[in-house]
Amino acid sequence: MSKSFTREEVARHAAEEDLWIIIDSAVYDMSRFIDLHPGGVFPILELAGKDATDAFYGLHRQEVLIKYDRYKIGTIANEKPQIEIRQPGAISKVPYAESxxxxxxxxxxxxxxxxxxxxxxxxxxxxxxxxxxxxxxxxxxxxxxxxxxxxxxxxxxxxxxxxxxxxxxxxxxxxxxxxxxxxxxxxxxxxxxxxxxxxxxxxxxxxxxxxxxxxxxxxxxxxxxxxSGKKRICLAISEPGAGSDVANLRTNAKLSADGSHYIVNGTKKWITGGRFAHYFSTAVRTDKGLSMLLIERSEGLETKAIRTSYSPSAGTAYVTFENVKVPVENLLGVENQGFKVILSNFNHERLVMLMGASYAGRIAVEECFKWANQRKVFGKRLIDQPVIRNKLAGMD
Ligand SMILES: Cc1cc2nc3c(=O)[nH]c(=O)nc-3n(C[C@H](O)[C@H](O)[C@H](O)COP(=O)(O)OP(=O)(O)OC[C@H]3O[C@@H](n4cnc5c(N)ncnc54)[C@H](O)[C@@H]3O)c2cc1C
CATH class of the missing domain: 1.10.540 (Butyryl-Coa Dehydrogenase, subunit A; domain 1)
Incomplete structure (x- = not known):
């Protein structure tokens, strides 16, 4: 059972080596955390033994509190939390945050x-x-x-x-x-x-x-x-010289003399998930047009990370093909008619992006609403500033 303290008791733990704070009626022992605090010792020391609810929510998202729940040692007697802790998977109450x-x-x-x-x-x-x-x-x-x-x-x-x-x-x-x-x-x-x-x-x-x-x-x-998640696949269309201009791609696939496989040479760029992929659905130039080949990670195929402005967890890659042997059975669709495969596939990709963007928009609105409510500057919450409310109204 959670221990119960009075505010006076908490106030007695106000030294750097014995430091408690209150956040929304919960008591946290910060003595072991203070040196780990990314924002330094001073902001926590300043609040030692005191109620830090406004200071905490003015600078942190609620997830931080959940992450460091292990420092919670009890609650203040006869007080109830005023701020709801969002349960994982719960429906948001913020306007427009959900369908x-x-x-x-x-x-x-x-x-x-x-x-x-x-x-x-x-x-x-x-x-x-x-x-x-x-x-x-x-x-x-x-x-x-x-x-x-x-x-x-x-x-x-x-x-x-x-x-x-x-x-x-x-x-x-x-x-x-x-x-x-x-x-x-x-x-x-x-x-x-x-x-x-x-x-x-x-x-x-x-x-x-x-x-x-x-x-x-x-x-x-x-x-x-x-x-089943046992293997990973990516789409390798874009090249350094062929992004929007897909039809201009240069990676080529030449049929072997015995007609059993293609030999692929070229470079692909910006390939999402490429670093982790076992399979590469790849656009290539064949003798009379473009074709799509399913290429397995094998000798001659290499991937290198590309630094992007989002997470390296996306596995964005340069992919190079040097005399990679691909069985002819790995042709996707009809030889030299790969552009139809590419275009048909782009339709699906566009829809996926649209749905992702629509949800990302909702999440952005939600985060802004929450932040505008909890962050205090110039002595009031951001949401109390008409210009901020006007911006939020514009987002909806
Ligand atoms: C994060 C990320 C992930 C990606 N993942 C993949 C992937 O998994 N697989 C893959 O194959 N590719 C992937 N791509 C590549 C993506 O498809 C290309 O970036 C895109 O096709 C644009 O090509 P480009 O970057 O060469 O831009 P460019 O073709 O050089 O275009 C530059 C700008 O000019 C505009 N433009 C170009 N031509 C015209 C025109 N005729 N009229 C008007 N405006 C024009 C474009 O809209 C763009 O704004 C990814 C890219 C990024 C950034």
Whole structure:
């Protein structure tokens, strides 16, 4: 049971080596933390033995309090917390932070299946939130264990959207494959942006090329490997000289003399998830046009990290191909008609980006609202400044 203290008792622990503070009626022993505080010793020392609620919330997000919960030693007698601690996966109460249907409004789009899916995904993702935050902070590679947890929960397959690929997948919330539509959105809500790209970004934009254009034996091998999180795949289209101008790409694939394989040479740039990928769905130039090839990581294929403004967890890579041998069965679609495959695939990518951006927008609004309410400057909360309220109104 949590210990109970009076404010006078807390006030007696006001020395650097014996330092307690109060945040929203909870008592924290900061003696062991003070030297670890990223903002230095002084701000905590100044509040030793006192109520630090305003000072804390003026500078930190609530997640920090949850992270350092281990320093909590009790509560103030006869006082109740005034600030609600957001439970992982809970529906936000901030205006516009969630789809209106989640906030109790009637929607023609959302049915019981969406609600069941949302509740189940939030629960799964709530359990993984700490893994994602850790990844965000360490800039690490999303682990095989994490990928396989997402795979086992059916979330990798669901991220690809509706379609026959969902048959046989254990969809969260018991949703049936043919009930699943594009309004079953949830993933972007929880996973930080760069990490999201490392976990699903490269995969979600490349796997449709396999689902829709690979030969059956290839599809039957690769799709289960990728949906279970055991293998990773990325989309390798862009090159240093061919970004928007995709048709100008130079990576080439020459058929071997015996016609059994292509020999691929060239460079790809900005390839999301490329550093971690086992498979590369790759656009190449063949004798009479463009073609798509599924290339396995093998001799002659190398990946190098590209530094980006978001997390290295996205695995953004340069990919170089030097005489890489690719079996002809790995052709996706028809030889020299790869541009159709590329364009068909871009449609899916655009929709995914749109949905991610829509949720990212909601999260931005939510964070701004929360911050404007808790941050005090010039003696008042940010939200008390008309110019800030005007900006928030503009965001909605
Ligand atoms: C974080 C990140 C991840 C990526 N992941 C992948 C990936 O996984 N796989 C992959 O293949 N690629 C990936 N890309 C590459 C991405 O597809 C290209 O960056 C994009 O196609 C633009 O190409 P570019 O950067 O060469 O810009 P450019 O083609 O040089 O364009 C520069 C600017 O000019 C504009 N522009 C170009 N041509 C015209 C025109 N004709 N009319 C008007 N405006 C024009 C463009 O809109 C752009 O604003 C990624 C890029 C980034 C930044």
């Amino acid at each position: 209106s249907a989640w906030m109790g409004f009637k929607s023609p789009y959302f049915t019981e299946s969406h609600f069941k899916f949302r509740a189940a995904v939030r629960e799964i993702m709530g359990g993984l939130e700490a893994d994602f935050r850790e990844l965000e902070q360490t800039d690490g590679k999303p682990s095989d264990e994490l990928m396989q947890k997402l795979g086992a929960a059916g979330l990798l397959a669901c991220n690809v959207g509706p379609g026959p690929h969902l048959r046989g997948i254990n969809i969260p919330g018991g949703v049936k494959a043919d009930e699943f539509d594009y309004f079953h959105e949830e993933f972007a809500r929880v996973v930080p942006r760069g990490v999201d790209d490392g976990v699903i970004g490269g995969f979600v934009i490349s796997i449709p090329t396999i689902l829709n254009f690979a030969k059956p034996h290839l599809r039957e091998k690769i799709v289960p490997e990728v949906f």
